[in-house]
Amino acid sequence: MSILISYSKVLEIAGDIIRVEVPAGGHDSDAAPRFNDLAVVQTAGGGQSLAQVIDLKERSVALQVFRGTKGVSTDSQVRFLGHPMTVTYSGNILGRVFRGTGEPIDGGPDLSQDPRVTIGGPSVNPMRRVLASKMIRTNVPMIDVYNTLVESQKIPIFSVSGEPFNAFLGRIGIQADADVVVFGGLGLIFDDYYAFRKTFEEAGVFHRTVMFVNLASDPIVERMLIPDMALAVAERFAVEEGKRVLVLLTDMTAFADALKEVSIAMDQVPANRGYPGDLYSQLARRYEKAADYAKGGSVTVLTVTTMPGDDITHPVPDNTGYITEGQFYLHNGVIDPFGSLSRLKQNVIGKRTREDHNQVMNTTIRLYSGARDAQQKQAMAFELSDYDQKLIRFGELFRQRFMDINVDMPLEAALDLAWRTMAECFEPQELLMKQELIDKYFPRPTQQV
Structure with missing residues (x-):
């Protein structure tokens, strides 16, 4: 004692x-x-x-x-x-909401007799990890098809104020193929907290969700503890119960701003734009908790990182980009295919997914890039070829059917829709794809809708 x-x-x-x-x-x-x-x-x-x-x-x-x-x-x-600081860990915390001190704030049963675990421990020994090789399905085509989310991946959503990143994060939380979802809200206004909770409850997934919430009116020291609490609980579920855990954190820029405020109060020498000199290490300590355990489940970390002024060179997104394995770039209400990246998608595409996945992904992005170029030619009043017209048609359909973040469909349905979209705009020989895949998947006239 x-x-x-x-x-x-x-x-x-x-x-x-x-x-x-x-x-x-x-x-x-x-x-x-x-x-x-x-x-x-x-x-x-x-x-x-x-x-x-x-x-x-x-x-x-x-x-x-x-x-x-x-x-x-x-x-x-x-x-x-x-x-x-410790946090309550047991099966009783599922479906519960806690504040940054670890105290329940949902009016539920008392948990004072439940076991507690220390937060903020070291990352797992790399020898106890296995290579990321399993996909987390989200039913969001711009993720599942083009920037696949992989178990044990650490990846942020880069966005700016005013974008629907919280609604998007909540949607992934209810649709993701995971056993447990651990949500950490940092500096949320009450409306956003209520929206997250309502989303989880109405979707019927609150029973597998744990929420740690720091409101904008709460002390900033609690804001700094939220990620550690969420990750400590996630590790326990993964290691002790073999669960596939998805950790959602919003917004890590609020976390970094809390670090900045404390470092200024401590009279520490500021680094870039007033942030503490150990900002990279502070972020890495949290992101590196993502792991696929050789004996157990996995922890996948998906966060929101807002970019002040849409500046990707801002210290928070800049440091984050060196730590994480890609990013989803939410811009103008859509996931931008050219600003997004998943460095681990090659571990699952075509290996854990359908054989045509890689070819469909590459071909449709190439065609959409051509559509952007054709639109620029059109805007500058250049003469357009028949192929340019086809590209423009394809670009319109691609934005409508895939890039809208509200589109909801399984991976296989998205791949089939990609084939139908290409068939509506191009002849088979114009796709420059493997002939065996065209023979197998390209819709014939009677198949096109």
């Missing part, structure tokens, strides 16, 4: 951060405060607030107070609990 130690000399109060004096030699004892440990801070009127150690110095400890420093004075007592 941990030995609880208390100090009562608060040296500094800055925003939601306090610095407490630790006596000489205090860091050397077994009961000394450690990085990320929790503490209870006494407030005015006998109240208490939870805090977390975020910095250690020779004679002082800095703590982030969860509920803010209102009511904290320089003689407030600080009692260190001797352990880091």
Whole structure:
């Protein structure tokens, strides 16, 4: 059992951060405060607030107070609990909603007697992982056909404010072929939180979903804990129960902004655009939790990363791109095929999917690229050939049938629709595809609808 130690000399109060004096030699004892440990801070009127150690110095400890420093004075007592933040893990958390402190906020049954696990642990040993080789079906053609989501992949949705990225993320959550969905909301307005919850409930998948929610009005320190809580629970489901777990996090830019706010309050030397110098490491610690376990299930991480000003060179998307295995680029309400990328799709396309998948993907994207060029020629009043007219027709059908994020169809149906779309616009020899695939899949006149 941990030995609880208390100090009562608060040296500094800055925003939601306090610095407490630790006596000489205090860091050397077994009961000394450690990085990320929790503490209870006494407030005015006998109240208490939870805090977390975020910095250690020779004679002082800095703590982030969860509920803010209102009511904290320089003689407030600080009692260190001797352990880091934990989160409830058991089968009882499915269908429940928690806040950033790990407390249920849905009015459901008490979980205080359920087991708890420490959050923020190291990534799994690479020797315990296997190569990503299984597809997660989403029924979104621009993902399943063109940028396949693979089990154990870590991939963000790059977008900007005003785009329907939250609705899109929620739709993937209810349609994805996964055993458990762990949702983490960071800095959400209440309407967005309610929309996510309603989406999961109305789709009948809330029983396999766990929600960790930090609202915009909640303390930012809770915002920083949400990803670790979601990932700690996801790892347990994958390792101990062999579940295929999909983790959804929105918005990681809000997480990075919380890190930035704390680092400024700590007087740390800022890096690019004021973000902390360890931004890359902080993001990587979370994304690298994605894994396909040799003995167990898998953890797949899909996040939203908003780009301020649609600037992909902004520090958050820029660092994210070096960590993750591609991105889905949500732009003007559609998944842009030229800005999106899945680096692991080659592990499953044609191996776990239909034989024509790779050829259909490459051919339709080539034709759509040609359609974009033909449209530019048309806009500049150049003369268009018959083939250009066919490309333009194909481009219109492709945007309508595939790029709309509301399109919902299984992979095989999407591949068949791609063949029908090509047949409506081109002759077989114009596709430049393998003849055996054309003979097998190209619709004949009586098959075309």
